[in-house]
Structures are given as structure tokens and as C-alpha cells.
Amino acid sequence: MKICAPPYLSVISGLILSTSITLAPQTSHAGKDDKVFNRIATFPVYLNTDINEETVAEIVDVSEDGKTLVYTDSETGKLGFVDIKQANKPKALGAIDVGGEPTSVAVAGDYALVAVNSSESFTNPSGHLHVVDIKTQIIVATHDLGGQPDSVAVSPDGRYAAVVIENERDEDLGDGAPPQSPSGFLQIVDLVGAPDNWNLRYVNLDSLADLFPFDAEPEYVDINGKNIAVVTMQENNYIVMVDLATGYVINSFPAGTVDLTDIDIIEEDPALISLTGSLYDVPREPDGITWISDDKFATADEGDLYGGSRGMTIFNTAGDVLYSSANMLEHQVVRTGHYPDNRSENKGNEPENVEFGDFGNERFLFVASERSSVVFVYKVKGKNEEVELVQTLPAGVGPEGIKAIPKRGLLISASENDARGDKFRGTLTIYKLQNGEADYPSIISANRYDGTPIPWAALSGFAIDPNNDDVIYTIHDSFFQQSRIYAMDVSRHPAVITDEIVLTDNGSTVDLDPEGIAVSASGDGSFWIASEGAGSVDDPDREVTSNNVVVHAHANGDIIETIKLPAAVNAKQRRFGFEGVAAVMESGHEILYVAFQRAWVGDPEPNNTTDGGKVRIGRYDTVTGDWGFAYYPLDVRQSPNKGWVGLSEITALGNGEFAVVERDNQANSDARIKKVYKFSLAGVIFKAEGEVFETLGKTLVRDLLPDLEATNGMVLEKIESLAVTRDGDMLFANDNDGVDDSNGETQLIRIKNAF
16 A cells, blocks of 8 residues: 655754655556556536636536536536536536535436435434436426435436435534434435336335334435445444335445544644544444445545544445544545644544546545545456555545546546635536646645654745755745744655744754745755734734744754844835745855735835736845845736735845746636746845835746646745756746645646746
């Protein structure tokens, strides 16, 4: 399950918590005959409705010819359609109202079977099954289901459909736990004749489970080649198998428990990923379920009443556990920067659904992680159908529905979260099985001495090693406590975080807001770190709680000194402060340049029509202690969603030139400005506070939007890290906000010969 590399020599001195590497499976370079899944397109589902409307994709299926996606949108009460004849260029086909909340969809021949919740209350549940002609998008038949449906599956031979009637519990009633009436059940639909004449058969699921025998709480269903339906009863931690031909329950058993070690079970504020906790005898409480053969199936063990079991399990039809992922998925999302620390006391990465696909010579099992917004890819191998984790794919926020389309080599994930204001949208993500190596992840981490992966996320600045272009130092921002520096090997794909240095002050860890990092130009191996202040002097709702500082730290992380701005400058502070720092030698001693993100009180403000305003570039003389300032002119705001434009990074290029990242605070189709500019110090005098500042000129180096669009995902907002090698290659990356209101995706992109 793991690939072990030779011992890795430390690239930095000091407090190093990892000096050897154990890499995750997808860190190996694929050969020419290997196949991997890569994202080829992302379809924001608002294209079927309105960009200003909250709209999601929850469950997805595909027409029999593999060319039309059908998905449920519970937010708008619609069933949506997408043309994927050209899978890398999906097209909107519109959406239809279904008279309630669509909870699931499955395709049977020419029809989409849509389960719709129309319940008036938890105690009076109701729902119906719409039969929709996929080509005409017309509802041709409707069947009363007798309760609130949750999941629909169609048998491989098209003979039967199975509809789980959950009759879900009211989580706000009492302690939210079962039993709560009415109980759920299963409906079998005989798909014989015209849809109007389809027959429904009721299957009682009571008196089976041990926990709540008269509140079944069925959740998800799948059907194998023998027309056996397997049903999860999540809150009961139970699994039931039903023969669809007879309607008889032919087996049932508890899903059992799992022991979890080396996981994070505490939610700190600020966050801290600590893989030191353990949970024992945690009920699996499976949600999604899929057959991988006629006698084996897999479950996504989301957890529920009793916490999170955080993994995936494979059972045989006798109820024996053949495989349990234990803490593997938790460690994988830590390794790839996708760990949702604010879910540590709940369900962790929260696997919600599973899907199997037989792609000819290769078979795959897919697991959708709701809170980490990834899809794990397992290979299923050999007669014994052993599994191996081989990939971790980026998805939209909250993937739930996943659909394999083997005959076209495609995989689809549907994300059920949408918030334009928070910079993410509900999407359908399309992946294709291809030869070559995986595009994602672009960064992973090595293991610490204890065998757990180095936790990382929210990267906010780059500094290249002055002696080795293959090593970049990076930092995380204030999303996490215990500020630290990471060393990252960028000579490989994905890049590998090999070491970490914890910043300390007199032996104690510190909680800064590191937004920029530079290696000292003196050659002593020390670091300069720009820490952004908090609060604005002119905003009563955001009082100033800290000022902007530059911290000088030894190579071992011990803080040498802290450099402050003059009091007259601090008196003008706004919360958009230090975003980057660069160190150069001038006249034989070290000079620092810092980039401010946005205008402070009294600085030229943007009018957002013809003038983008100006922000400060600060200059600090490490010998005299003097500060000077010049203005950098910003682009005019262009996004239809308004927002602002500011700086996010500064990097020294040599010969008095610097590069900066200039960006808006927009993402997805609202993004307009993600650019790298350069400026020269030639002829510019930096002035003290109170004097009239000069304005720097700037030259566009590269518009980053095409590079971000080339990842085939939605455009990421926070491009905050930039480094330039001695050969002129440019590397940049985004801050993923610690997977908070984010899909957790971090893209490290290299542009050859950019300078």
C-alpha cells in the first residue's frame, strides 16, 4: 500500500521533524503503460439555472449511451441535464421542476427515475417517483412511494428498481436519536411494460437491526448482477440484502466497529492537526454502498450517531470484513493538504459514497469524501479482489454522487455545496482514465518520525533556497497555530514537503499570521517572515488586535528579532497588511522589501472604474532600522461580483527588480485578475512616513488565469505564493484556506522560462 523511498537527506538545519520519506502511492511516476484518472472538465451547475442562484448537484447518473448526465438539485427542486458528448466540453441542457426535493436519480433505459421528497413533516413523510424521458425531459409517469425516499438503484439487467424509503429522523427532536416513527422500508419497482403500469412492492425492514428494530432508517441501496439489493441502515449500523425477484430479506448483519489510531480527535482554535488521538470500537454506520462483484460489496463508513469511522470497508455476502481502510483515508487527506481540522471531533474526512467501475483490464473502487472534497481511487486486483489506494482526485465542495462510465473511460463526481459569496460553486467534475502520470495532487508530504504524514495546508508564501532551485521554503498562515516553515522538494511531481521547522520564542511556540517568507540574503541560512496584523483602525467591528511585523528566525526556527512598523504607520493600519517579504543585499548589508495587500488609511483608494488605487511597498534597512515607502499601482477591479484587488506576494529577481502577485478576491467564473507583474527600483526613492511617496512602474509578466483554467477545475481565488528559480522558471500556488469553505485543492504550478 505504500512506496518507500531511500532515506532523504535534510535540506535545512534546526528543529526538523522529518528526515526520511515514506511516500503515498500516487507519488510514484507512472510509466507509459500505466493509466490514471485526471480531471478533464468541471461544470458549474448554475449554468442550468442562474449564476446568482444557489444550485447544487447531489446524485448523478448517465444515459445508457453515456452522453447525457442527469443530476439532482435539492436546492432548487430540479432535475438537471448536461451534454457530455465531448466530455471535456460539457454543455448545459437545462433543468426541470420535480415538485419537491429530489433525493436520488437512476437511469433505466430511456428514463431517469427520480425520487422526490414531498414530506410535510418528519412524522408525516411522503414522496413520489417521477419517470422522466431523458431526451424530451418530460415526466411520463409518477408513482406514490408512501414515504420519504433517499436512494434509488436500477438493476444491471433493467428488470428492477429499488427505492430506499428512509423516513428520516428529526435531528432536533430530543437528543436527535432514534427510534422515531414512522419507520423506513424498501420499495421494489418492477420495470415491466409502460412506466404508468410499473408495479411497486413493499419490503418491511423492521425487526432486523439490534439497535432500533422498529426504526429501520435505511440509507442507500445498490443491486448486483443476481438482482440482490444491498441496503445500508446507517443509524442502525446494519446491512440488509433483499432478493428483488421474491422481495424476501435473504441476509442481514451488523456492520461492526473499527479501531482508529493516530488520528486527530480535537478541534483546536486556531487549528492544529495532531495525529495523536485514538478511537476504539467506533460503529461504522455506513452510508453509500456498491457491489464490486456478485458476492462482495464496499461501504462508505461516514458514521453518524456515534461519531465518525472515517473509512471504507469491503464485505462479502456472509457479512465478513475482507478489508478495512482504518486510518488510511485520514492520513491521505493530511498528506495531500485536504484534512478538515474543524471536523476532527466529528467525522473527520467523512466518506459518504462509493462507486465501482470495471474499465476492462482494470477495475476501480471510488470513495467520495464529503468534508475533504476528494475522491479516493482504489485499484481492485486479482481473483481475491484485493484493493490498493492509488490516487486522490480533487472534487467540488462536498462530493456525494459519483458515477463511473467505463465504456467511455470516465468518472463523474457531483458536489452538493454552493456559495458564491464564499467563492465555491456546486459542480459536476469529469475525470478521464488516461495513460501517463496523475496531474493531482501537486503537493504531498513525507512522514514524520512516528510514521504519520506531516500536516500542512493554507500555504501563504514561497522562498527558494539560494543554493538549490529544487528546494522551496513555505509557511502556513494564521489558520493554524504553532507557526512553522516547511521545506519542499519541487524536483519531482508531486512536490514533497520533506521537513518542518517550528518557530519558537524562548523555547515556546508562537502563533503568527505568516504571509510571506524570504531566505536571508546574508547567506547565514536564517529566514525573514512577514506576519500580517489583525484589525483596522477605521472599522469599529474589527478592532486592531495585532500589528504587522517581520520576524527574523534562525535556521532552527528560534526567533532572533521582531521588526515593527513606525507608530505613525501602525496608526493607519487596515486588516489587509503584510503579504510578502523579499531580502536583498544593497551597499553591503541586508535590505527587506514588504508588500502590503491593500490601501491603508490615507493611501490612494480605488474608484473601481478607472483607477485601481495604490498600495505600499515598504523598505526596511536592517542596519539603520529605517523604514521607507513607495506606492505600487493596482489594476482596476473587473469582476462582475465586485470584490477588491490587492497584492499577495513579493519576490526578488535581482538587479533591483521584484515580482509581485496581483489578484482579486474572486474565484470560479467571477475571477478576473490573477497576474504576475514586475517592477524596478531604478530611479525610485523610498520616503519616510509623512512624505509624498513615489509610484513604481510595473510590467506584466504573466496572466495566470489561463494556467489556472488549464487545471480543468474552477479558478482558485487565493494565489499567494511565488518563487523564481535562477533559470527563470516561475512556481506559484494558492492558499486553500485550511479546507474551510474550500474544496481544499492546492495547485502548485511551474511555468518554464517565465523570466
